Amino acid sequence: MSAIFSDEWMKSFMQQWNAESELTSALADINFSSNIGYGFPDDGQPTGVLVVENGSATSAGAYNGEELNWDIRASEQQWQKWIAKPPGMMGLGTAFASGKMKFKVGDYGAMLKDPRMAGPFIKSFSVMARA
Structure with missing residues (x-):
């Protein structure tokens, strides 16, 4: 198993993300496009990045x-x-x-108040489990 958020792990995460229609469809419905960094609190920058365009991961x-x-x-x-x-x-x-859990960039409160984003955010953790 690759180290979490390593280049190899992120590429596997991207494949699993795109295989999860419940996630990609929900985000496509709201035209969700974002660069999402993942990492550890004391690091100066995130370890991995996932690029999402209209719900689908396009690079990682x-x-x-x-x-x-x-x-x-x-x-x-x-x-x-x-x-x-x-x-x-x-x-x-x-x-x-x-x-x-800390958000160095992004508004967690606003995301939670929007069920169109909160549901897919929660779903992304079960997708991580398959990466």
Whole structure:
């Protein structure tokens, strides 16, 4: 298994993302396009990046200075916990409120208030489990 958010892992995540019609369709319906960084709280930059255009992932790999719309951070232990058992809305809310999940870029509160985005965000964790 590749290290989480490594270039190889991100490419596998992209394939699993695109295989999940529940995720891609929901995001296509709202014309969701974003550069999403993933990483760890103490690092200066994210480890991996996923580029999404109209719901589908079009590229992924090691972060290489791309401009981000979202930059999501948690400890490696926390990411592994979510990959082993994908969280629900309540678990993610608790993680954010307690500081276990941080958004260096992006508005978590606004995303949660929009069920068209919140549902796919939660779904992305079960997709990570297959990467």
